[in-house]
Amino acid sequence: MLGTGLVLVVVLALAFDFTNGFHDAANAIASAVSTRALTLRAALALAAVMNLIGALLGTGVAVTIASGLIDTPVGEDALHVVTAALVGAIAWNLLTWYFGLPSSSSHALVGGLVGAALASVTTVHWSGVLKKVVIPMVVSPVVGLVLGYLVMTAIMWIFRNANAHRTGRLMRRAQVVSAASLALGHGLQDAQKSMGIIVLALVVTGHQDDYSVPVWVIVACALALAAGTYSGGLRIMRTLGRRIFHLTPPHGFAAELSASSVLYLTAFAFHAPISTTHVITSAVMGVGATTRRSAVRWSVAADIAKGWVLTLPGSAVVAAATYGVVTLL
Template sequence: MEQQIVIIAVVVLALSFDFINGFHDTANAIATSISTKALKPRTAIVLAACMNLLGALTFTGVAKTVGGKVANPANIEHGVYVVAAALIAAIIWNLITWYYGIPSSSSHALIGSLAGSVIAAAGFTAVNFKGFLTIIEGLILSPLLAFTVGYIIMSIIRMIFANVSPHKLNSNFRFLQVFTAAFQAFSHGTNDAQKTMGIITFALVAGGFQESLDVALWVKVSAAMAMALGTSVGGWRIIKTVGSKIIKFEPASGFASDLTSALVITGATLIKLPVSTTHVISSAIMGVGSAKRFSSVQWGTAVTMVSAWIITLPITMILASLTFIIVRALLL
C-alpha cells in the first residue's frame, strides 16, 4: 500500500515537472515568432500547445533512453523514492530559474537530479556512467551543432535574398514563421515530454509495477497533456529573455533560428537522444545573430545563460542528493 501511495506521488511530481517544463521551455519555442509579430501571443501559445501535444504522442525512444541509460531501475533499492527526490530537486531548480527569467535547461536539471539521487541512494557504482556520459555528450554537442547550422542557414538566406526589398522579405518570412514555429513546438514535444515519460517508467520498473522500459499508454497521454497544459499557461519571463535580450529579431532571422532548432531537436529525437531544447534554441539564435553581424548578439545575456547551463548539472546533483537524504530520514 505504501509503495502504491509513493508511486502516485511520483506520477504527480513527474506531471508537475512536465507542466512546469511546458511553460518554462516552450516559451523558447514561440519567443521568436512573438518577437517578430508573426503570431500574436495568445495564438502562438495555442499553436504551441497543440503541436506540443502532437509531438509528445508521436515518439517514445527518448523516454527509454532516460528511463534506462542513467541507471538500471531494477537494481536500485528504494527506487521510487530515488525518483521522487530527483523530481523535487528538478522542480525546485526549474522554478528558481523561471522566476529569474533564466532559460536554463530542464533536461540538465532532470538528468542531473536523477544521477544525484541515485548516487545518494546506492553510491557512484549504481550510475551507468557510459550511458550518463552519452546523454551529457548529446546535451553539450547539440548547442554547438545548432549554433553552426543557424549560422549557415542565415548566411544562405542573406546571400539568396540580398537584393530583395526589406518590406517584401519581412512579409514573406513572417508568413513562413508560422510554420517554423509550429514545427519547433512539435519538435519540443517529441523530445521534452518523453523525459517525463522516461522518469515515470523508471519509477514503475523500480517499484516493481512493470518489468520493461516500454512506455505505457496512460503515461504517454498524461505526460503529453501535462506539457500541453503547461504550454497554454505561457512563460513570459523566458519569452522576454529569448525574444529580445539575445539579438534583435527580424522575420528572416526568426525563421532561420526556428528552423535550425526544430531540425536539430527532431534529429536528436530520431536517434533517441535527449537534448536541451533551451540550449538548442538559444544557440540557434546566437548562430543566426552571428551570421548577420557578430556584434548584434548581446553576448552579456548569452554569457549569463551559458553560466546557468554550466552550473545546472552539479547544482541539481547536489540538490537531489540532499533531497534523497531528507526523504530517507523522514520516510525510510
C-alpha cells in the same frame, strides 16, 4: 506503501512536465512573438497543440531516461530515488524561471536522477551519461549555432535582390510554420523525459517488467506538457526574444528551422535527451552573428551559459538533499 509512493511519483512527474511546459514555452514562441509573426496567445496555443502532438510521436528518449543512466533501484527505496530526482528537477526549473534564465529542464531531470542515485548508492551508468547527455549537451548548441549561421546566410543570399517589405511579410508567414515545427520538436523531446521517469517507477514497483511506455503515460505527459506550455513563460521569453539579439522575421525563421532540425535528428536517430533551450538559444546567436558579431549581446549569452553549466550539478545537489530528507521521514 508502494502504491501511495507510485502515485506520488506520477503526480510529481506530471508536475515536472507542467513546469517544463511553462519554463520552455518561450523556446518555441519567443522569436515569433518578438517579430510579431504571432500574437502571444495565438503563439501559446500553437505551441501547446504542437507540443501535445510531438509528445505522441516517439518514446526512444523515454527509454534512455528509464534504463540508460542509472541501475534500476529496487524496493521502497527506489521510489525515494525517483521522487528526489523529480523534486530536484522541479526546484531547479522554478528557480531558473523566477530569474528568467533559459536553463535546461532536460538536464535538470538528468542531474536530479544522477544526484539521487549517488545519494542512495545506486550505480550510475557514467558511460551512458557521457554518451547520451554530456556529449549531446556540448555538441548540440554548437551545431545549432553553426546551422543558424548557415541557414541565415543562405536566406540572405536567396533574397538578396528581393523587396525587403515583401520578404519580411513572407518570413512572418513562414515563421508560423517554423515555430510550429520547433514546438513539435520540443514535445517530441521533453515530454519523453517524464515518461521515462514514470516507466522507471512502474518497473521498480513491479507493475511492469520492461521499459515500454504505456499509452496512458504518453497521453498524461503530453497533456501536462501542453497545459504548462499554454500557461506561458514570459520571463524567459524576454531573454530569448529580445535580450540576446533583436530578431527580425528572417532571423526568427532561420533560428527556429535550425533548432527544430537538431531536435528531430537527436530524438529519432540517437534517442538522446538534448535541451531545446540550448539549441534555440545557440541558433539565435548564430543567426545574429550574420549581421555582425557585435550585434549579439554576448554578455547575456555568457550568463545563460553559466546557467547551462550549473544545471546538472545544481539539480543533482538538490535531489541528493531531498533524498536524505525523504529517507529520514
